[in-house]
Amino acid sequence: MNAILEALDRYAHWAARWPVLAALAPFVPVVALWWGVAAAGVFPRAFFPAPPDVFQSFLTLTYKGILPAYLEDSIGRLAAGVSVGILLGIPLGILVGLSGVARKALWPVLLFFQAIGDIAWLPLLLIWFGFGLGTMTFVIVYTVIFPVVINTALGVRSIPPELVRAAQSLGAPRWRILTDVILPGALPNIMTGLRNGLGYGWRALIAAEIIVGTSGIGFLMFDARRAGSAVEIVLGMIVLGLLWYVVxxxxxxxxxxxxxxxxxxxxxx
Amino acid sequence: MKSLTLRNLHKTYFDPAVGTRVTAIQDVSLEIGAGEFVAVVGPSGCGKSTILNMVAGFLPATRGDIIVGDRSVKGPGRDRGVVFQNFALLPWKTVIDNVGFGLKMRGIPKPERDRIAMEFLELAGLSQAAERYPNELSGGMQQRAGVVRALANEPDVLLMDEPFASVDAQTRMTLQEELMRIWGERRHTVLFITHDVGEAVFLADRVVVLSKGHVLREIPITIPRPRRWDALTEDGEFKRLSAEVLQMVRAA
Incomplete structure (x- = not known):
């Protein structure tokens, strides 16, 4: 028992000194298990690729320039969609958070549209915008905006009224209350909304790329399915996970x- | 410093629980001279915080006037500095930026307002904590910052809403003595709300006892200054006045 505690203790010290390695360490058993199952040959190699196959595919696709180009496309689309979502979502969230009238009017609508998943919009969007950037941007903006609006509004409501009063009695005009009290006070919730929004948006993008796609990580995976290349699908999955970790x-x-x-x-x- | 006058102040509001209009403040008139320290005491629910919120401009008065100097005021303004029970420091600003916030609102450039803020931090013994965030400070230190934040903005009157109610008893006595020291140097016009009779008698030139929304009595406190707890706890005059006020508050 003591030996285990000691080992954990040593691991904690080591993890504090090498945070990058500490983040990778938990994946060692996951990859080992994957490798073991693949090596055991339970499944045909073409359906269940081993880590070296995926790494090989990573090198090939990177060398050909396909992976970097697709990655750039996906990240570019996500960045565009998320930026628009934030630029619309934060002001709207502040309005809903500050104004009782706006909240009563908009809250049911927000919940209603949030419940309609982004994917459910795709058929209609394809009719409206066709297979293009318009559809993909709409889907991401749609997905990002609700968690941002709702969390921003909650953040604004969570600010103690005393802080606004304190700023007022120190002579702060309305716009200063907004920049120095409301925005920083709501920031932790805005970050939560952003985190959720980015996560949903990323998934929505992959879904949109699978359906709409002409490029991007989602397209890479779906295109690989057509070619029956499990190895590229697994590569796509790993890239998605890594990218989220980096963000x-x-x-x-x-x-x-x-x-x-x-x-x-x-x-x- | 300017005087603060409350003239025939009324506050009624609709209470949905009762279904009728309720009177919170009933014809309160109060004259606080320039540089005078007045404490308002009363049991909870007597309306003392309502009065402060109206004077600060956070709540509209139903009727009556609030006059600072010779100017009738409505809404919050920097002529009335407020010290809050829960400090109300902005958590995302360092202590020095909190204290300099009012100066920033007046457009005073950063080096100048840092210099002024630092002076006030020294006054409160907080110069070491200038670059720290409020959550890194003890309650007592936070309220020192809360007090000098209000002072640094040079208000005409200082409104204090049970400012020492949420710190421990020892810290409270220290803060009360420090407030006396600072007030002794600068002689602000102070409206101080408290439910603590000893605190009111210790600090004030005059104690106003409030009951059910109206002024029950005003008692001048003649104890000479400077006042210190060591000397006052056994002081006959202090004991007599405290007992007198306490009796009224309990009967209120």
Whole structure:
């Protein structure tokens, strides 16, 4: 028992010193299991590729330039859709959060449209916009905007009224209340909305690329299915997972550490 | 410093639980001279916080006037600095930026407002904490910052809403003495709300006892200044006045 505790203790020290390795370590058993099953030959290799096959495919597709180009397309679409979603969602969320009238009028509508999944819109969007960027952007904006609006509104409502009063009695005009009290106060919730929105948006993009696609990671995977290439599908899945990890670890988490956590508004994970 | 006058202040509101209009404040008139320290005491629900919220401009008065100096005021304004029970520091601003916030709103450039804020932080013994965030400070330190944030903005009157009610007893006594020291140097016009009779008698020039929304009595506090707890706890005059006020509050 003591030996186990000691080992865990040593692991914690080591993980604190090498955070990148610590993030990768949990995948070692996952990959080992995958490799083991593939090597056992239970399934035909063409249906169940082993890690080296996928790595080989990664090298080939990167060398040919297909993977980087598709990745760029997917990330570009996501970035465009998410930007529009944020630019529309945050102001709308603040309006809904601040105004009782807007909240009463919009809340049921928001919940109604949020419930209609993004994918459910695709048939109609294909009629409207055809197989193109318009459809994909719409789907991502649609998916991103609801979690952003709803969480922003909740964030605005969670700000203690005393903070607004304090700013007012220090002479802050309305727009200053917005920039110095409402926005930073709602920021932790806005980040939550963004995190959810990005996650949903990413999935929606892959779905849209599968149906609409002419390029992108989703298209890569669906196209591989047509060719019966399981190895490229698995590669696509891994790329999706890695990309999400990068977005979370390199963009979202640092922002959260520098804001809400620093200010004592949210507890550390 | 300016005087603060409340003239025939009324506050009624519709209470959906009762289904009728309820009177919270009934014809309260109060004259606080420039540089005078007035404490309002009363049992909870007597309307003392309602009065402060009206004076601060957070709640509209149903009837009556609030006059700072010779100017009738409505809505919040920087002429009335407020110190809140729960400090109300902006969590996303460092202590020095909180204290300099009012100056920033007046368009004073960063180096100048940092200099002024630093002066006030020194006054409160907080210069070491300037670059820290409020959540990294103890309750007592947060409220020191809350007090000097209001002072740094040079208000005409200072409104304090049970400012020391949410810190521990020892810290409270320290903060009360520090407030006395600062007030002794600068002589602000203060309206101080509290339910703590000892605190009111210790701090104020005059204690106003409020009951069910109207002024029950005003008692001048003649204890000489400077006042310190060590000396006052056994002081006969302090004991007599505290007992007198306490009796009224309990009967209120």
């Amino acid at each position: 979370d670890a390199w963009i979202l988490a640092p922002i959260e550490r520098a804001t809400g956590q620093r200010w004592g508004l949210v507890t550390r994970a």
